[in-house]
Amino acid sequence: KQEVTQIPAALSVPEGENLVLNCSFTDSAIYNLQWFRQDPGKGLTSLLLIQSSQREQTSGRLNASLDKSSGRSTLYIAASQPGDSATYLCAVNSGGYQKVTFGTGTKLQVIP
């Protein structure tokens, strides 16, 4: 059974800092891994999708890496802004059909 852990559970940083969010998973046989952000009471917004054959993906100030052998993914946020404040979730797809396991999330607060 796939288990996904995100550390830290909460993070508070001053504006402008670069930061790293971590996601660990127990079963390395995955199809892909997706990072999302969730604002309070809202749905999930897709940030980056990394296929199992890829090592990293970049979008603007975001960079996500994947190391299947060690069961880890990191989300790097450069030059953080107050608008980045949200909960960040990683989701691991290791089943045949849309069977996705979510991490518990990292709640990020960027202080102006």
Next chain:
Amino acid sequence: KAGVTQTPRYLIKTRGQQVTLSCSPISGHRSVSWYQQTPGQGLQFLFEYFSETQRNKGNFPGRFSGRQFSNSRSEMNVSTLELGDSALYLCASSLEGPSSTEAFFGQGTRLTVV
């Protein structure tokens, strides 16, 4: 291009009642999945539908059911509601199902059972 639409956004129901939630996927997407999100359990997979067929099911009781129509719109039904069913219910659509494709989520339906 319209995103994933979930209706209604908010619902209040009484214990023992039943409820139906609706999800309209992105045009062209054939896979729809449902998730339950609670503070204690986080996001948990309910089931996935593709071309009107349930392809996968999470570990939820039979009170939770769903279906998908020929236009890919999906409904989720919960019967005999319990207080513990109070949650944010999210649906996600993807092109084929997620071996390789990105999942897009709706804003969710907030269900409160009193």
